[in-house]
Amino acid sequence: DVKVTQSSRYLVKRTGEKVFLECVQDMDHENMFWYRQDPGLGLRLIYFSYDVKMKEKGDIPEGYSVSREKKERFSLILESASTNQTSMYLCASSFGGGDGSYEQYFGPGTRLTVT
Amino acid sequence: SQQGEEDPQALSIQEGENATMNCSYKTSINNLQWYRQNSGRGLVHLILIRSNEREKHSGRLRVTLDTSKKSSSLLITASRAADTASYFCATDEGGYSTLTFGKGTMLLVSP
Numbered sequence: 537d538v539k540v541t542q543s544s545r546y547l548v549k550r551t552g553e554k555v556f557l558e559c560v561q562d563m564d565h566e567n568m569f570w571y572r573q574d575p576g577l578g579l580r581l582i583y584f585s586y587d588v589k590m591k592e593k594g595d596i597p598e599g600y601s602v603s604r605e606k607k608e609r610f611s612l613i614l615e616s617a618s619t620n621q622t623s624m625y626l627c628a629s630s631f632g633g634g635d636g637s638y639e640q641y642f643g644p645g646t647r648l649t650v651t
Numbered sequence: 652s653q654q655g656e657e658d659p660q661a662l663s664i665q666e667g668e669n670a671t672m673n674c675s676y677k678t679s680i681n682n683l684q685w686y687r688q689n690s691g692r693g694l695v696h697l698i699l700i701r702s703n704e705r706e707k708h709s710g711r712l713r714v715t716l717d718t719s720k721k722s723s724s725l726l727i728t729a730s731r732a733a734d735t736a737s738y739f740c741a742t743d744e745g746g747y748s749t750l751t752f753g754k755g756t757m758l759l760v761s762p
Contacts, residue, residue, distance in 0.1 A: 540693070567748055569749070571752075576754065577754065578739070578752050578753060578754035578755060579694075579739070579752040580752075581749060581751075584749055586748070594749070624691075626693055626694070628693075628694075630748060632748055637681065637682065637684075637743035637748040637749065637750055638699075638748065639684060639696040639699055640684075640694075640696065640741075640750060641696070642686075642693035642694040642695070643693050644692055644693045645691070645692065645693050647691075
């Protein structure tokens with residue numbers, strides 16, 4: 537069974553703090569993704585990575601950065617948290633290469649509140 | 652950018668009834684996928700249908716794809732209370748294996 541784990545289920549941070557969200561997958565997947573989910577807006581892609589040390593911006597990368605030093609781990613960093621970054625953050629992974637995309641496996645999510 | 656758009660936004664049915672959700676999208680796709688999300692949890696992959704396929708089944712799920720109309724439907728037969736969840740379609744437009752998700756349909760199945 538593929539397992540994607542996220543470091544926290546709930547997190548409360550103060551405005552201006554640096555926030556690290558960690559994601560680990562155990563299926564040797566090439567691709568990893570970070571999304572945020574907000575009511576009425578669905579899932580929006582923040583960043584993704586298709587290989588170690590490689591990263592690509594998604595639809596809403598502003599205010600975020602990522603790090604992928606090892607294949608199984610993908611970190612999302614909020615350099616200076618703001619209240620508009622209060623959201624549910626979802627990490628996902630999938631196989632890469634080939635023709636078209638594969639199914640994505642999601643972690644349980646981290647609900648981040650910035651006060 | 653939002654690609655898929657589910658319809659209806661919310662659906663309420665009784666156990667045993669069938670539930671149909673629709674997804675429309677704008678550009679050509681490699682494949683279309685459906686996911687389920689139970690309240691406050693991560694998404695779970697249900698089914699993937701490729702652009703050259705018209706229909707696919709998995710258990711009580713039936714998915715159709717009409718590329719000429721740029722639309723897909725998800726049918727859940729004989730619904731159960733445990734099917735209560737949000738359902739999302741996601742399209743693969745090519746490139747880096749990313750998906751673009753719709754905003755979802757909330758399904759409520761009452762006992």
